[in-house]
Structures are given as structure tokens and as C-alpha cells.
Amino acid sequence: MGYVAFAQLDQVYRRLKSAASRNGGTGASTVLIFVSPDADAVCALKILVTLLKSDCIAHKIVPVAGYTDLSGANEDHVENNEELRSIVMLNCGGLVDLNEMFTLSEDMTIYVCDSHRPLNLRSLFNQEQIVFMDDGDIDDLPDLKKAVEELEFEDSDDDDDDENGADDAESEESEEELSENESEPDADGNAVDVGGEGMGKNRDRRKDGKRKEPPGVDAVQTPPLKRARVSSRRRRRREHQRVIAEYYAEGAYYGLSVAGMLYALAEQLGRASNDFLWLSLIGLSDQYLHDRVGHRQYLSLVEAAKNEVSRFNIKSSSGEDGDLDDSQSLLGESRNLRGRNDANRQLDPDNEVIRCDDEFRLMLLRHWTMHESLHYSVYVGTKLGIWKEKGRQRLTNFLVKMGLPHTESQQRFSEMSYPFKQSIKQKLIAVSPRYNMTEIVFPSFYKKFGFKGSVSAPDVVYSLTSLLDWGAEWIARHGTGSYADTGGTVAQLGSGMGRQGRDTSEVITGGLAGVGVGTRTGMAAVAMRAGDALPASASDDESDQSDEDAEDASRREERKKERAWVRNFYIAYDALDAFDLLYHGIHLAMSFQRALVRTGISILEKKLTQTFRNFQLTVLTGEGLGTGVSDSGALSDENDFVLFGRSPAHLGRLAKFLMEAFKEFKDKDLPLVIAALDESADTFLIIGYTGLTKRGAVRKNTFGPAFQEAAERTNARVKHDSFEASIMEVQKEDLGDFLDTLQSLMQ
Numbered sequence: 001m002g003y004v005a006f007a008q009l010d011q012v013y014r015r016l017k018s019a020a021s022r023n024g025g026t027g028a029s030t031v032l033i034f035v036s037p038d039a040d041a042v043c044a045l046k047i048l049v050t051l052l053k054s055d056c057i058a059h060k061i062v063p064v065a066g067y068t069d070l071s072g073a074n075e076d077h078v079e080n081n082e083e084l085r086s087i088v089m090l091n092c093g094g095l096v097d098l099n100e101m102f103t104l105s106e107d108m109t110i111y112v113c114d115s116h117r118p119l120n121l122r123s124l125f126n127q128e129q130i131v132f133m134d135d136g137d138i139d140d141l142p143d144l145k146k147a148v149e150e151l152e153f154e155d156s157d158d159d160d161d162d163e164n165g166a167d168d169a170e171s172e173e174s175e176e177e178l179s180e181n182e183s184e185p186d187a188d189g190n191a192v193d194v195g196g197e198g199m200g201k202n203r204d205r206r207k208d209g210k211r212k213e214p215p216g217v218d219a220v221q222t223p224p225l226k227r228a229r230v231s232s233r234r235r236r237r238r239e240h241q242r243v244i245a246e247y248y249a250e251g252a253y254y255g256l257s258v259a260g261m262l263y264a265l266a267e268q269l270g271r272a273s274n275d276f277l278w279l280s281l282i283g284l285s286d287q288y289l290h291d292r293v294g295h296r297q298y299l300s301l302v303e304a305a306k307n308e309v310s311r312f313n314i315k316s317s318s319g320e321d322g323d324l325d326d327s328q329s330l331l332g333e334s335r336n337l338r339g340r341n342d343a344n345r346q347l348d349p350d351n352e353v354i355r356c357d358d359e360f361r362l363m364l365l366r367h368w369t370m371h372e373s374l375h376y377s378v379y380v381g382t383k384l385g386i387w388k389e390k391g392r393q394r395l396t397n398f399l400v401k402m403g404l405p406h407t408e409s410q411q412r413f414s415e416m417s418y419p420f421k422q423s424i425k426q427k428l429i430a431v432s433p434r435y436n437m438t439e440i441v442f443p444s445f446y447k448k449f450g451f452k453g454s455v456s457a458p459d460v461v462y463s464l465t466s467l468l469d470w471g472a473e474w475i476a477r478h479g480t481g482s483y484a485d486t487g488g489t490v491a492q493l494g495s496g497m498g499r500q501g502r503d504t505s506e507v508i509t510g511g512l513a514g515v516g517v518g519t520r521t522g523m524a525a526v527a528m529r530a531g532d533a534l535p536a537s538a539s540d541d542e543s544d545q546s547d548e549d550a551e552d553a554s555r556r557e558e559r560k561k562e563r564a565w566v567r568n569f570y571i572a573y574d575a576l577d578a579f580d581l582l583y584h585g586i587h588l589a590m591s592f593q594r595a596l597v598r599t600g601i602s603i604l605e606k607k608l609t610q611t612f613r614n615f616q617l618t619v620l621t622g623e624g625l626g627t628g629v630s631d632s633g634a635l636s637d638e639n640d641f642v643l644f645g646r647s648p649a650h651l652g653r654l655a656k657f658l659m660e661a662f663k664e665f666k667d668k669d670l671p672l673v674i675a676a677l678d679e680s681a682d683t684f685l686i687i688g689y690t691g692l693t694k695r696g697a698v699r700k701n702t703f704g705p706a707f708q709e710a711a712e713r714t715n716a717r718v719k720h721d722s723f724e725a726s727i728m729e730v731q732k733e734d735l736g737d738f739l740d741t742l743q744s745l746m747q
Helices: 010-021 039-054 067-078 121-125 142-164 168-179 224-249 258-268 274-289 295-312 340-346 370-376 378-384 389-401 418-435 457-478 523-543 553-575 579-606 640-646 648-665 703-714 732-745
Strands: 002-004 031-035 059-063 086-090 109-113 130-133 354-360 441-448 454-456 609-611 616-620 672-678 683-689 727-731
Touching: 002 121, 010 086, 010 109, 010 258, 031 039, 031 067, 039 059, 039 086, 039 258, 039 274, 039 457, 039 553, 059 067, 059 553, 109 258, 121 130, 121 142, 142 224, 258 274, 274 295, 274 354, 274 441, 274 457, 295 354, 295 441, 354 418, 370 378, 370 389, 370 579, 378 389, 378 648, 389 418, 418 441, 441 457, 454 457, 457 553, 457 579, 457 648, 553 579, 579 616, 579 640, 579 648, 616 640, 616 648, 616 732, 640 648, 640 672, 640 683, 648 672, 648 683, 672 732, 683 703, 683 732, 703 727, 703 732, 727 732
Parallel strands: 002 130, 031 059, 031 086, 086 109, 109 130, 616 672
Antiparallel strands: 354 441, 441 454, 609 616, 672 683, 683 727
């Protein structure tokens, strides 16, 4: 089938539902969902699971962190699974040949919803059982489709000619010329044989190396017409391969968010809702905050989203600045309301209105003090140069020119005096251009959560991203509170995952086994679930001790990490329904951001970045970096840099901080390669970061193929397993040779 156009995405769900209905009502899972651990994919999963549960379609969720997980899932969940009919891939799988990765029965179909680009062209155009959900990109690739299809058609013609035995000698000679050194590059830029076995072999030499005797004259003479036809086919083949190679060589980039794709699917089914819309807005914000969509494209998508917001939400009559009121803050109390009517509206427990309004490039403004929000924001911090004494003085002057007293700037935003709070937006817009901050605001979205307050889509992204990295450990330490539980049953987080690590939640009577049923917003429930998860893993270790004794320490550590990240995934997933989990995610994000800025300042102060011709390089080994994150809870007693060797998401954000600083104060707009040591694994996590241009456009990332080639040339021990091609793990001892080779490749 190839792909489904954007205007017909509902056909994917209708086919999935139809396949499930033909299963005979056995109750077994007919749908398998692979999902990557990022905020966009988590939101897309929530939309899809809600649809499936409403239609009583049994399904299983398997979080996957990389291609190793996908390969293992084939044996565990796909191969010999007679009940399975549909596999859905959310933000994963688009870059590989899925037909080779999975053992599919005739009744199975894979549906790929992946924002990563480029896509694997074999999966896209030549597999009947693989269906891509198109966001409009695929329709713009007619030349590629023609190239792939004609290459495959020529190969099939060659096979037919060989089978029919027509003109054996002539066919052998001409096909040898065509096939020699002819191959189709795959998604990694490697050569992939497109002509079957025997292609590229030198048939003119015997095994002893001597040339074979030439065939008879009658067999050698080829009519001019046939020679012209062979030459034409050769030219076409080379042109098709050139088109394909150029597509892969352009580098990695991103399509529409997968949450946005699933919202479009629900809309076409006539089942869109305000909750689904909110999830799609979080997915869009995730892409924007992580530089996966350019500023102009983001503004265009926001304008389209405004129409959807108007459909489901009554416009607020309180004015556009209402979201800066402490009553609107996630962490603020409902105070200082503007009158009886406004108070009634704010305290309505059913008020879940979504509103579009300006958001500030001040990280978590509503949850921090004004001074902290300015200091720890990448945009403001790099513009002011806070790693220098002069820059810190500029920050103080900035607050003075805003007319904000020192006592107010040091107050948590929700506790600031109402008059100052209400004038923040006007004053920021007035003062920021004097400091070369002309884009201090950008359009975003907010959602009310009844009497609890409101939260912005970017704040949710920060919360989810942090929970995905460290949520289980943080909540196990801090998950106590007295909020009332609003309903739902509590299931042990580890019950479905303790022994298999990646194995997860199968729908049983409308709920997610191992995840819990209903909406849990009470901190008592949160603490119980997180607390139960950790002992569950410990008991598994004890019960399997005899088996564990036979394993080496590195394998045990790997299993421990595997269980941890899956727990983190489900806490982030539950946070979409649990206001208190968002609360903890925001506090965790604040701790991460403190560590990020401290580390960035250390790098800039100590000038630890080298500049080469085509990129910049920073290596974090921990020497002289970080002072310990005493206020972070989950990170206490550890150096700041430890976080970055284990978290691609936060290492990428550190790279963004450094690149923005270099643009402002060094006038350098080169990509950045940053490597951070993970002492527990004795490896370096490496990211190639390209960021945005000075005009806010997305750069395509070409580091993936370069990393792979550098590893091959040096025989470095690496793990290139991430769905992001520009992320790689390199053994500590091999880093030097790897970087030297990378430098020569990038010249």
C-alpha cells in the first residue's frame, strides 16, 4: 500500500479496527504499539490508546528506546504471534527496512507514524504490508518514488530474463556490466544490493584468477539496438541511484509532530476533542522547543491550531494577560481574583478551556522567581552573557529598568504583588529590545485545569521531558503529599514490567495493566505507585539471583537501567492525566535547568570548546565542571556533568545553550559536537547538534553518516542505536581516534 495521504489518515484506523473485528473476539491483543520515549510520541500514544479503548480494541504498548529494542521485540511480540494484526510505530522505525526487522505473517500490517526524516525508501515504496502516514512530505517525493520503483522493476525484469534463459550469453555479459558496482544506498548511506545474489561478481575470471576463454563469435556479437538499450538502462539506473543518494545525503530533519498526525486522524474520524487538541499542541511545542521545526513553520502551524481552539473553546472575556495571574499558575494558589464573576469562572472545576496567548522565552516563569527565570533561560542568559560578571550585572540592570524591586524579583512568581505581576508582560516587551532581545515572546497555548490552575504547553513539555529521564527516582524520593485522590484504581507500576523490562501494558477491560486504570491525580496514589515500582524490581532481582549470578556486572547494570527508563516512560504517560505528576515534573525540570546552566557557564568560563573548520567540539569529562546539585534532590551528591552523559535530551539542550552563546559573543554559527562521559558505563555520549540558522530556519543534520563512517574507519566500539541518527555512544578509550577521524571527515 505504501502510504496514506494526510487527508485520508482515518483509513489507517478503519483498517486497524476492521482487522481487530475479524479476530473472532478472543480478547487477545490484535494491536501492538511501539513508541519512542519523547514528549511528542507520548502525547500521540495517549490519543491512540483513548481511541482504541473507546472501541474496546485490545492492544499492547511496548516502549522502545532504540533499534536494539525493536529487534528484540520481533522475537518477543511479533514472530509467531497468530493473534496480532496491526503494528503501530510512533516516532520510530521510519529510517529502517521494517520488512527485514520484523517477521510478518500474511495477516499483519505495520503502520508507521514517524516524524524523523529521511524515511527508508524500501519500506516506503516497495512493501505492501508497510503503510506510512503521510504529513505531506511523501507526496512531494515523486522523483524518489519513480527512482525506487524503476530500480526494482529493472531488477525483476533481469530475474525474469535469467529464468527464461533468453539470450543467455548476451544477457550474462550485459547484466554483468550493469550490475558491476551498482547498488542502492540505504538510509545510512551504505550500499544495498538491489539486484539479488550474484550482482557485482566478476564472471570473466575463474576461481584460479585466470580469465575465462571468450565465448564464440555468435554469442559475443550484440546487435546495435540491444547495445543502445543496455546503455540506456545503465544511464537510467545511475540517475535513479543518484537521486536516492542525494535524498539520504541531505541529512536528518523532521516532519509534522506525530501527536498532530494522530489529532488529524481523530478529526477525520469525527472524534476530535479538546483533550486531543491539547495533546497535539504539546507535541507541536515539543518540536519547537527542541528546534525540530523552524520559527516560520511554527507560526503557520499555530495559526491553523487557533482555528481548532476556537471550535472547542469559548473565548475568555478576561483579557489576554490573564495567564500571568497567580490564579492561573500550576503552582500558584487561587488568590487576587478580579471579582465575583471572574472568581466563579476561575474556580469552576470543569473549566478546561484552552487559550492561545503569548508565552515568554523565560523558562518556567510562572513557577520560578523572576530573577531565576531570566538567569536560567537559554534565550535571555545567552543574550546577556551571564557567564561573565558584566553579563550578570546586565541582568540586574534589566530588572531595574523594568521597575521591579529586588524583593519582588526574588519572590516566587505566584507570590509576587498583583500590580507587578500584571505589568510583567508590558514591561518585558518594552525593555527587552534594549538588550537585543527582540523575540522575547512567541505564540503558545494554555489549558485550565479547573480550580487547580492552568499550565502552558511548553511547561508541559519541560515536565514530560524531565520525567522521561528521571521521573521514577524523583517521585520515589519526593512523591508524598496530601492532595485528594480524584478517582481511578492504583496498579503497581512495576507489575507489568518487572521481569521483562520492556514488556508493558495490555488492555484488560478498558484499562492498562501495569499502568493503572483511570485518572490518578492524588499524590498519595503517585507515591504509592512509584514506591511500589522500586521494590518490585528489587524482588525480581532476588528471585532471579541464581540466574543473575551467571551474568557479568555490566549486563546486570544494563537490565537495571532498562527497568528504570520504562518506569520513567509510564510516569510521563500518566502525567498527561495527573496534575500532581506535572507538578513534580516541573520541579525536576527546574533542577535539570540549574545543572545545565551551571555546566554551560563552566564550559564558557574555562573555554573548553575547540573550533575546527566546519564544527565546534566540547568534551565533558567532569574535570572542573559542576559543584553538585544540592537543590535538585534526585541529583544530589553527584556532579552536574553526570546528568548529561546519561540523557541525550538534556545534552542536546546543553548544546543549544552553548551554540546560542557562541552566536552572540563569538559570531560563530558552526554546528557543535558535544561528548559527555558516562562513568558508570565507561562510555561517552556524543551528539552532533546543528540548531537553527540566525533566521530561525531548521538545518538538516548530517552528523549521522559522519559518525558512522568515523566509527568504521577507526574500528571504534560504538553503539549507534538511537532513533536520532546524530546520537552515538563511544567507548571511552576509542574517543580520541574517533574525534580525530571525524575532524578529517568534516573538513
